[in-house]
Amino acid sequence: MELKVIIDQDEYTLNVPDEIIAGAGEVFDRMDRDMDGGWQMGRDWVAEPSVEDRIKIVGDKLLTALEQEDHNLGRVMAAYILSRAPHIDCLRLDTSGEVSSSEVYYR
Structure with a gap:
């Protein structure tokens, strides 16, 4: 997926192999559990991040991965986003x- x-x-345009999206379900579930307790989003604390909030949170981690040229982490963050929002454009x-x-x- 892209x-x-x-x-x-x-x-x-980030190419994410379907195998990563399908195979990292446990990692993605762990990420969701971490966000279930709330998350600091810039200046605001969000007690119950929505799916879109989670996409933005993980997008911030993706940004860091891209800036640091950490391609493996970037692929995993992109895979999380695609797994939780397959209709994202x-x-x-x-x-x-x-x-x-x-x-x-x-x-």
């Missing part, structure tokens, strides 16, 4: 530190 990501003015990641300002676009 995930389109926009960072500032740059657009990337594009993710515009906020680079100012305001996770909640990222935007999720669906097909």
Whole structure:
């Protein structure tokens, strides 16, 4: 599957093998359990992150992975996003530190 990501003015298409999406279910479930207790999204504490909030949270981790050229972590974060939002068209990641300002676009 592919995930389109926009960072500032740059657009990337990330290719994520279906095997990663299918095989990392336990990792994704663990990530969800971590977020179940709430999450700091920029300046705001979100007690019960919605699916879209979780996409933005993981998108922020994806941004960090891309900045650090950690391709393995980036693939796993992109796979999480695609597993939880298979109809996502594009993710515009906020680079100012305001996770909640990222935007999720669906097909």
